[in-house]
Amino acid sequence: MTMHYVHGYSAKEKDRLTDQATTLTSLLHSDTRYPAGALVLEPGCGVGAQTVTLATNSPDASFVAIDISQESLAIAESRVRAAKLDNVSFQREDVFQLPFSAGHFDHVFVCFLLEHLRCPERALAEFLRVLKAGGSMTVIEGDHGSAFFYPDSDDARSAIQCLVQLQRQAGGDPFIGRHLYPLLTQNGLRDVSVSPRFVYADASRPQLVEGFTKKTFTAMVESVGTEAIQHHLTEPDAWARGIRDLYRTAETDATFCYTFFKAVGVK
Amino acid sequence: MTMHYVHGYSAKEKDRLTDQATTLTSLLHSDTRYPAGALVLEPGCGVGAQTVTLATNSPDASFVAIDISQESLAIAESRVRAAKLDNVSFQREDVFQLPFSAGHFDHVFVCFLLEHLRCPERALAEFLRVLKAGGSMTVIEGDHGSAFFYPDSDDARSAIQCLVQLQRQAGGDPFIGRHLYPLLTQNGLRDVSVSPRFVYADASRPQLVEGFTKKTFTAMVESVGTEAIQHHLTEPDAWARGIRDLYRTAETDATFCYTFFKAVGVK
Numbered sequence: 001m002t003m004h005y006v007h008g009y010s011a012k013e014k015d016r017l018t019d020q021a022t023t024l025t026s027l028l029h030s031d032t033r034y035p036a037g038a039l040v041l042e043p044g045c046g047v048g049a050q051t052v053t054l055a056t057n058s059p060d061a062s063f064v065a066i067d068i069s070q071e072s073l074a075i076a077e078s079r080v081r082a083a084k085l086d087n088v089s090f091q092r093e094d095v096f097q098l099p100f101s102a103g104h105f106d107h108v109f110v111c112f113l114l115e116h117l118r119c120p121e122r123a124l125a126e127f128l129r130v131l132k133a134g135g136s137m138t139v140i141e142g143d144h145g146s147a148f149f150y151p152d153s154d155d156a157r158s159a160i161q162c163l164v165q166l167q168r169q170a171g172g173d174p175f176i177g178r179h180l181y182p183l184l185t186q187n188g189l190r191d192v193s194v195s196p197r198f199v200y201a202d203a204s205r206p207q208l209v210e211g212f213t214k215k216t217f218t219a220m221v222e223s224v225g226t227e228a229i230q231h232h233l234t235e236p237d238a239w240a241r242g243i244r245d246l247y248r249t250a251e252t253d254a255t256f257c258y259t260f261f262k263a264v265g266v267k
Numbered sequence: 268m269t270m271h272y273v274h275g276y277s278a279k280e281k282d283r284l285t286d287q288a289t290t291l292t293s294l295l296h297s298d299t300r301y302p303a304g305a306l307v308l309e310p311g312c313g314v315g316a317q318t319v320t321l322a323t324n325s326p327d328a329s330f331v332a333i334d335i336s337q338e339s340l341a342i343a344e345s346r347v348r349a350a351k352l353d354n355v356s357f358q359r360e361d362v363f364q365l366p367f368s369a370g371h372f373d374h375v376f377v378c379f380l381l382e383h384l385r386c387p388e389r390a391l392a393e394f395l396r397v398l399k400a401g402g403s404m405t406v407i408e409g410d411h412g413s414a415f416f417y418p419d420s421d422d423a424r425s426a427i428q429c430l431v432q433l434q435r436q437a438g439g440d441p442f443i444g445r446h447l448y449p450l451l452t453q454n455g456l457r458d459v460s461v462s463p464r465f466v467y468a469d470a471s472r473p474q475l476v477e478g479f480t481k482k483t484f485t486a487m488v489e490s491v492g493t494e495a496i497q498h499h500l501t502e503p504d505a506w507a508r509g510i511r512d513l514y515r516t517a518e519t520d521a522t523f524c525y526t527f528f529k530a531v532g533v534k
Contacts, residue, residue, distance in 0.1 A: 175415075204461075253452075
């Protein structure tokens, strides 16, 4: 099955994904550590934004990072090499058809992948197959319906809604964060525990304003402008107002909120 | 946020309400402790839902709890007496015209009040006047635009929107939580720090599902149904579908999210 990305593969996109990873690393990843000798699958590693953090935080575990895009894998591999990490191997694979035997991995780590899949249940079934009994699966996803901000703005909300519609048209689920608990529970994981990771940015947290409000969230919305206009989901003036109002939420008298969800369950 | 407490008729019901109070209490109040000898103003104490917690957590501080409603004060006073607390005095006062001299209080604590005021800036100015230099002001408010849930539902969101519109028509600000940082910063407080308190309920947290999703948030929305229909903000069938869909988010395959904001600043 082909994966249809809304946020994708351009150079600007790669920068954005890197900024995002740097700012959010501690919030999302600091509590994921794998023991020495553990073999961990990272399906959908993309350009390796999470892979470097994962492998750095668990230096004595081994990671197999897979992606459908050879181009992304090449970038991921160069980043891992630049970080002088030797505990990651890369393979080009389809997450729906993994070439590993049942129970091959001790743990599975999934980040920002399920939101893009037309059938996340099928991918989860495949991840469970290659996970050993008693192993853990960690899933981190955002939720684009969780964003709110001051000053509030109909135009800004309409712009976000364009991203939501495009992601849905591509078969993804932009609201998957709130859905993780039932999704994982109903698809074979037990002892599922979901911990929301709330991002709150105001002028007292300038790094988050810059790194998240502007360079992650607003940049992500902004990146679909041409596509949104081509698909007649908006028109140029309304789009420009929406993006302007999103950047407005990064000023010193403004605030921005967004929620990621991190789920951990056991096979 | 107005807390709608459904009075219990059974021991089990009473336990549930205690669980609710305990869970939210800890989330919102556990990090507020005043030192021995401190004199603390609680404007808008209402029926004393927070007063008992405040006075219990800081047994050697003294509290002056005020409200405009004599009826609410009587209930608050009886609750404080039932808890055998002797460090709270009650006065009927208007938050816009306090009978205290400048700098009378060491600290001010405000919870679920500003959202209801037509002019929160005027109340804040009065609180600042009676606060001594170097004293702290703590403000806790909800944000009714922060609610999201699985399964998502247009009807449920429309029902919440009725509450939002009614609160605005009454002069309040249902989205005040996200506004606290600029509001307090622009009105004379310094070193303002806002920490969001994210409520996340799924089937693994049955106390929160029962105590928050159903008995706090959905009950609060449900309580404005007659008024919303009278004001032609909705019609009975749509309203019933919205409330049904909100209760749907309390089932075992559902989730519910809401954010409170707690701000602390210094005069």
